[in-house]
Amino acid sequence: MTATYADFSASFAVPSARLEGFIAAHQFERPTLVIDLDRVETQYRALATGLGPAAIHYAVKANPAPEIIDRLIALGSHFDAASRGEIELCLGLGAHPDTISFGNTVKRVSDIAFAHRAGITLFAADASEEIEKIAAHAPGAEVYIRLLVEASGADWPLTRKFGTTRDTALRLMAQARDLGLRPAGLSFHVGSQTRDPAMWGATLDQVAAVWQAAEEAGFALDLLNIGGGFPAFYGEAIPHPTAYAGAVMAQVAQRFPEGIRIMAEPGRGMVAEAGMIAAEVLLVARKSEDDLHRWVYLDIGKFSGLAETMDEAIRYQFVTPHDGEATGPCILAGPSCDSADVLYEKRPVALPMALKSGDRVLIRNCGAYTSSYSSVGFNGFPPLDVVVI
Numbered sequence: 001m002t003a004t005y006a007d008f009s010a011s012f013a014v015p016s017a018r019l020e021g022f023i024a025a026h027q028f029e030r031p032t033l034v035i036d037l038d039r040v041e042t043q044y045r046a047l048a049t050g051l052g053p054a055a056i057h058y059a060v061k062a063n064p065a066p067e068i069i070d071r072l073i074a075l076g077s078h079f080d081a082a083s084r085g086e087i088e089l090c091l092g093l094g095a096h097p098d099t100i101s102f103g104n105t106v107k108r109v110s111d112i113a114f115a116h117r118a119g120i121t122l123f124a125a126d127a128s129e130e131i132e133k134i135a136a137h138a139p140g141a142e143v144y145i146r147l148l149v150e151a152s153g154a155d156w157p158l159t160r161k162f163g164t165t166r167d168t169a170l171r172l173m174a175q176a177r178d179l180g181l182r183p184a185g186l187s188f189h190v191g192s193q194t195r196d197p198a199m200w201g202a203t204l205d206q207v208a209a210v211w212q213a214a215e216e217a218g219f220a221l222d223l224l225n226i227g228g229g230f231p232a233f234y235g236e237a238i239p240h241p242t243a244y245a246g247a248v249m250a251q252v253a254q255r256f257p258e259g260i261r262i263m264a265e266p267g268r269g270m271v272a273e274a275g276m277i278a279a280e281v282l283l284v285a286r287k288s289e290d291d292l293h294r295w296v297y298l299d300i301g302k303f304s305g306l307a308e309t310m311d312e313a314i315r316y317q318f319v320t321p322h323d324g325e326a327t328g329p330c331i332l333a334g335p336s337c338d339s340a341d342v343l344y345e346k347r348p349v350a351l352p353m354a355l356k357s358g359d360r361v362l363i364r365n366c367g368a369y370t371s372s373y374s375s376v377g378f379n380g381f382p383p384l385d386v387v388v389i
């Protein structure tokens with residue numbers, strides 16, 4: 001199966017014939033995410049080509065399916081883990097500890113100690129207490145400081161909660177050095193689903209300014225972690241992953257010294273397009289006879305895999321058995337008894353007028369942040385099932 005992408009001006013679709021074929025040939029008792037492992041490999045290779053010398057640390061949280069981790073290990077990927085659980089997952093499947101970074105800036109002390117015992121030597125931090133914890137429980141480790149960066153225009157921004165300012169970053173590096181750690185470099189996250197590589201420019205400017213200030217303060221930095229943000233196709237045109245990653249790396253090369261170690265942490269861009277959810281319509285209703293909108297209730301909602309519809313930030317594409325027929329606006333909602341479980345209401349979704357209870361609905365390109373976001377069983381609805389092909 002080959003993906004086709006186009007430039008920014010074109011409209012296009014990413015074919016997922018293998019996933020659709022598999023789903024068409026199977027019955028599912030509950031909402032099921034089907035993952036095409038070969039497509040993960042295609043994405044990995046496309047990103048790796050564009051990223052050139054940068055090491056790929058797959059952000060495990062995007063989709064921790066063991067089969068995905070296993071395939072990525074075979075391809076030579078490294079991993080960004082956020083917890084003991086993610087570290088154990090990667091190690092258990094044979095990842096070498098040298099290839100795992102502990103990238104969460106908020107770590108449990110016992111998890112730091114575990115990672116250190118397991119041989120992991122690279123940790124993220126953005127606060128003084130965290131530097132103390134790492135120095136005490138992973139003595140001698142390498143640390144990179146995560147920077148707070150301005151919002152880039154990402155569809156799913158990751159600002160405010162993580163990162164620190166320039167002056168604090170410099171203080172943390174000095175503290176790390178004084179406590180016997182090695183302050184190796186800087187990290188940031190441009191924001192998830194950053195559709196245009198040009199959106200990276202202003203963020204990279206900010207990070208490069210801190211890098212330079214650190215060098216002037218006498219720190220010999222050699223590690224730049226450019227985080228994630230690599231987009232997936234949800235209906236609005238994006239560049240091919242190789243072109244996108246290449247455009248990001250060109251901007252990095254303009255701002256940072258040659259020969260430094262660069263890491264990238266794609267999550268969404270690695271797995272989103274490798275997944276398709278098979279869901280079902282449970283009910284189509286109108287609140288009154290003259291209601292222009294239909295309410296369409298699916299068997300999957302915010303608490304069973306579609307959490308990224310929060311604020312209607314990520315807009316998934318739906319495939320129905322009636323595509324091509326007349327459509328009308330629908331408010332799309334999940335099955336649970338929580339009124340927050342509405343997926344799209346501010347911007348209703350156009351779905352076929354013929355849609356009815358029992359119809360199968362496919363959700364495209366949802367291999368990232370769905371199974372990992374699914375609750376264990378809110379309201380008795382089972383977590384999103386995952387099938388890997």
Ligand SMILES: *Cc1c(COP(=O)(O)O)cnc(C)c1O
Nearest residue numbers: 059192228229230265266267268
């Ligand atoms: C979630 C996360 C990523 C992955 O981000 P994507 O936008 O999905 O590529 C990368 N790095 C860190 C530190 C993260 O928390």
